[in-house]
Amino acid sequence: MPRKSDARQRAILTAARLFQRQGYFGTGLAQILEQSGAPKGSFYHHFPGGKEELALEAIHEASRGLESLFAAAAEASEEPGAFVRTLARGIAYWIEASDFTDGCPVAIFTLESTPAAPALQEACRESFVAWQRLIADGLSRNGGDRARAERLAEMLVAALEGALLLAMAEASTRPIEVIGEELAEHVATVMRSRGS
Amino acid sequence: MPRKSDARQRAILTAARLFQRQGYFGTGLAQILEQSGAPKGSFYHHFPGGKEELALEAIHEASRGLESLFAAAAEASEEPGAFVRTLARGIAYWIEASDFTDGCPVAIFTLESTPAAPALQEACRESFVAWQRLIADGLSRNGGDRARAERLAEMLVAALEGALLLAMAEASTRPIEVIGEELAEHVATVMRSRGS
DNA sequence: TATGTTCTATGGTGATTGTCATAGAACGTC
DNA sequence: GACGTTCTATGACAATCACCATAGAACATA
Numbered sequence: 001m002p003r004k005s006d007a008r009q010r011a012i013l014t015a016a017r018l019f020q021r022q023g024y025f026g027t028g029l030a031q032i033l034e035q036s037g038a039p040k041g042s043f044y045h046h047f048p049g050g051k052e053e054l055a056l057e058a059i060h061e062a063s064r065g066l067e068s069l070f071a072a073a074a075e076a077s078e079e080p081g082a083f084v085r086t087l088a089r090g091i092a093y094w095i096e097a098s099d100f101t102d103g104c105p106v107a108i109f110t111l112e113s114t115p116a117a118p119a120l121q122e123a124c125r126e127s128f129v130a131w132q133r134l135i136a137d138g139l140s141r142n143g144g145d146r147a148r149a150e151r152l153a154e155m156l157v158a159a160l161e162g163a164l165l166l167a168m169a170e171a172s173t174r175p176i177e178v179i180g181e182e183l184a185e186h187v188a189t190v191m192r193s194r195g196s
Numbered sequence: 197m198p199r200k201s202d203a204r205q206r207a208i209l210t211a212a213r214l215f216q217r218q219g220y221f222g223t224g225l226a227q228i229l230e231q232s233g234a235p236k237g238s239f240y241h242h243f244p245g246g247k248e249e250l251a252l253e254a255i256h257e258a259s260r261g262l263e264s265l266f267a268a269a270a271e272a273s274e275e276p277g278a279f280v281r282t283l284a285r286g287i288a289y290w291i292e293a294s295d296f297t298d299g300c301p302v303a304i305f306t307l308e309s310t311p312a313a314p315a316l317q318e319a320c321r322e323s324f325v326a327w328q329r330l331i332a333d334g335l336s337r338n339g340g341d342r343a344r345a346e347r348l349a350e351m352l353v354a355a356l357e358g359a360l361l362l363a364m365a366e367a368s369t370r371p372i373e374v375i376g377e378e379l380a381e382h383v384a385t386v387m388r389s390r391g392s
Numbered sequence: 393t394a395t396g397t398t399c400t401a402t403g404g405t406g407a408t409t410g411t412c413a414t415a416g417a418a419c420g421t422c
Numbered sequence: 423g424a425c426g427t428t429c430t431a432t433g434a435c436a437a438t439c440a441c442c443a444t445a446g447a448a449c450a451t452a
Contacts, residue, residue, distance in 0.1 A: 005399060023308040025222035029440065041400040044442065051440065101311065108307040110365045111299045112219040125365040154371060155378045158358025159351060166354055169306045169321040175350060182351045186382045201429060225410060237430040240412070247410065 007038040008046040014038075016058040020105035021098075024055055024112050024120075055109070056123055062105040063127035069094070070131060074138030081188030083138045084156065088180025091160055092173040100171040104164055132157050144191050152187055159183055203234040204242040210234075212254035216301035217294075220251055220308050220316075251305070252319055258301040259323035265290070266327060270334030277384030279334045280352065284376025287356055288369040296367045303357055328353050340387050348383055355379055 014036035018027040029051055033040045047053045069090050077083035095102070110124045136153035140146050159179060166175035210232035214223040225247055229236045243249045265286050273279035291298070306320045332349035336342050355375060362371035 007399080020307075022310065023219055023221055023304075025219055026308055026310075028438070030438080039400050041402070042398090045399060103307045107361055108219075108304070110361055111304040111307065112222055113364075114218065114222075115297065121365065128362055128365055151374055151378055154362070155355060155359075155375045158362055158371065158375050159355040160358070161361055162354025162357035163351075165303055165306055165357055166324055166350070168309075169317065169324050175354065178347055179351045179354050182347055189385075203429080224408075226408080235430050237432070238428090241429060 005042075007036075007042060010036040011038040011043070011046065011054060012057045012061055015054050016061045016105060017102065019055065019058050020062065020102045020108060023108050052117055052120065056119055059106060059109055059120065059123045059127065063123075063130065066104075066106075066127075067130055067134060070134040070138065074134065074141065077138065077141075079142070079188070080139050080144075080191040081184045083141075084184040084187050085180060087135070087138075087156070087160065088163070088176050088183070091164055092167070092176040092180075095164055095167050095176070096173055100168050103168050104161060107161055107165070128157060139187065139191060148190065152190060156183060156187070201238075203232075203238060206232040207234040207239070207242065207250060208253045208257055211250050212257045212301060213298065215251065215254050216258065216298045216304060219304050248313055248316065252315055255302060255305055255316065255319045255323065259319075259326065262300075262302075262323075263326055263330060266330040266334065270330065270337065273334065275338070275384070276335050276340075276387040277380045279337075280380040280383050281376060283331070283352070283356060284359070284372050284379070287360060288363070288372040288376075291360055291363050291372070292369055296364050299364050300357060300360055303361070324353060335383065335387060344386065348386060352379060352383070 011032060015027070015032045018032055018035065021027075029043065030040075032038075032054070033043065044050065047057075049056075070087065073083060073086040073090055077086050106124050106127045109120055113121045113124065132150065132153045135156050136146070136150045139152055140149040160176075160183075163176045163179040166179075167173055207228060211223070211228045214228055214231070217223075225239065226236075228234075228250070229239065240246065243253075245252075266283065269279060269282040269286055273282050302320045302323045305316055309317045309320065328346065328349045331352050332342070332346045335348055336345040356372075356379075359372045359375040362375075363369055
């Protein structure tokens with residue numbers, strides 16, 4: 001029954017890219033519509049909730065992208081230490097591909113979020129939780145203390161977010177490599193102490 | 197010889213607070229001037245560089261605040277593990293005091309920063325480097341491998357930034373406590389292996 | 393072909409953005 | 423008191439902001 005234009009999806013993808021580069025307030029609707037090629041006349045037809053609804057979709061889109069990255073890394077790694085190294089490599093590749101301009105959209109929305117937009121804050125929280133769970137799964141693939149894996153996963157989410165930040169500031173993947181190695185060592189030590 | 201009004205300093209302090217709450221683009225000059233009580237007529241007298249110059253000063257101001265926090269923690273802690281716990285406690289207290297609305301200004305500027313404003317990006321990089329050095333100093337107060345301390349310090353900066361982020365998203369100090377404990381354990385283990 | 397839904401073009405709304413020019417007030421110094 | 427500097431009040435600038443109303447085009451179904 002629906003006609004389904006691709007304008008909505010194009011806008012979301014473009015918005016996700018721009019938001020993670022300039023933030024929510026730094027990105028105007030005009031710029032999004034122009035770069036996406038989406039017609040400006042139908043914006044509020046596709047997004048009755050306006051810019052905030054678009055941002056919500058953009059967060060979900062960006063979150064899903066990271067989720068698949070984490071899931072793939074877990075799938076490809078047998079041992080916890082190798083898993084962490086794969087994660088770091090993936091993030092390094094990701095930030096380098098944008099010439100160190102595109103940071104984590106969830107992070108920037110978390111920092112910019114106002115109490116006036118609780119939906120966005122909630123979406124960010126959900127993303128972090130989802131990432132933590134995926135990483136905990138990857139850490140405990142070979143068994144081991146699940147509770148400890150979840151605590152480690154939370155630290156990994158935080159440390160990788162921070163590493164991404166430092167990499168952007170320095171315009172180099174070096175911080176990610178250094179921190180990734182440090183994390184891999186720690187995780188390997190901790191998870192080795194009790195296997196299944 | 198100069199008359200020296202306090203309008204400039206007031207604007208900087210207010211701007212620093214608002215920037216870390218809403219970001220650079222999310223904070224208007226009007227709001228800064230209104231909340232600081234600084235006269236709007238003299239803004240470009242005090243800040244010929246406009247909003248960007250104000251932002252630069254705000255970053256320096258915020259960075260110095262964190263620097264003194266880190267230095268104080270180093271001063272108060274004898275052992276690396278306790279030092280990390282003190283850091284985490286300080287950050288947790290800090291974010292809680294603002295009801296989880298005021299994040300790290302350096303982080304948000306790093307994420308929002310455009311290639312069009314290299315001065316801001318450079319200031320953020322300098323802040324991270326300064327923090328890393330202070331933390332490395334705190335870790336190696338009792339001797340130990342300095343190079344390793346610096347790598348650990350870089351990871352600590354990243355992880356604490358990430359922990360701050362998760363705490364904001366969750367509106368709770370819990371992530372900081374969990375991550376802080378995990379970090380303290382790791383640091384204590386690593387730095388114990390070779391003391392002076 | 394007729395009908396109803398989905399999508400888009402056009403144009404404009406009031407509000408706010410950062411920036412600035414001009415003039416005068418407040419002050420220290422001679 | 424006169425002079426020169428430092429600071430501020432006022433008011434305006436063009437540009438952009440998010441948002442929306444109206445009307446018509448494009449399409450699917452009947």
